[in-house]
Amino acid sequence: MVDHIINNTMRVKKMNQELVRETLKDMRQGTKSMVAEATGLSIATCRNILHELLSTGELIQLELEESNGGRPAQIYRYNVDFANIACIIIRAGVTLHSLTYSVVNLSGESLEEGSQQLEQMNEEKIYDLVDRLILKYPRIQAIGIGVPGAVHQGVINTCDIPNLINVNLVAPIQEKLEVEVILDNDMNLTVYGLYQRQGYNERNSLVVTTFIEGSLPGAGIMIDGHIHRGNSRFAGEIAFLPLEMSHDEQFRKLHNRDTFHPLAARGVSSLIAVMNPETIALTGDLLKPGDVELIRNECLKYIPELHMPRLILLENPDDDYMCGLIKMTLESLSYSLQLVEKRR
CATH class of the missing domain: 3.30.420.40 (ATPase, nucleotide binding domain)
Structure with a gap:
């Protein structure tokens, strides 16, 4: 019974954190009172959440709001560079296959884009690209991968690239790098x-x-x-x-x-x-x-x-494909975005 109450309390806290987080993303910046009004949460709850997010670096504290006679309020801005995500699209070609990638911040703004063509596609090529991106952008907290095939429980079970059939791309990346991994069908x-x-x-x-x-x-x-x-x-x-x-x-x-x-x-x-x-x-x-x-x-x-x-x-x-992959990968961080930890 006690564990159930604790779990419910933690779940509500995470939901409230996510509500404040998304509200500040949309507002760009705001005061404690503005966040409380927009979310419907109490001033006290918003104050606690804002202080927690500020302590991890997820929020940036700006100058005080201009005073209208009373005590000036503190302005907060969401730190869109607190973490990054990497999105990789695997494409099957008639003669050449390709990997197209994009690294973006938490507002979906691109930091780097690129692509490479390959005569042979296998999981090692994908792992190599992921390692390279993580090394360059250590704030990456989630990896999104789109494949031309059906996926079930992290395993590609049908695919236009035979070398990837029955390959589990999710577990090896999660275990090695401790990041969220999204693997989904290109059409989805x-x-x-x-x-x-x-x-x-x-x-x-x-x-x-x-x-x-x-x-x-x-x-x-x-x-x-x-x-x-x-x-x-x-x-x-x-x-x-x-x-x-x-x-x-x-x-x-x-x-x-x-x-x-x-x-x-x-x-x-x-x-x-x-x-x-x-x-x-x-x-x-x-x-x-x-x-x-x-x-x-x-x-x-x-x-x-x-x-x-x-x-x-x-x-x-292609624009819709990458947009969908970025949106879904960013959503994977909901309720789980924490202080960026050292991986090495």
């Missing part, structure tokens, strides 16, 4: 980034479907403001629909302009029938100008006009 991250960037209503349902040269199709799904991953994080793997053909045959037909549109429309129609989303964004280098309308017409062979969602062409999916 892309749809989440699009959702964030476009400011969709929480009740909206959104799907991003991709048709990339050299790969089988996939989809990312948002339902009521949340990514739908499924029981084993397999949701959106539309290449596994019962299309009465092997993956090799499906691959050939998607890469043939004569058979691309009917086959793509079958995947899109399945998503419409199951999800009934408001919008489906199509992307990938297999799509050409005018393909969206052709796919829509094919979908109408299966789906009544009344239930057809808005189909759009997503022209810059």
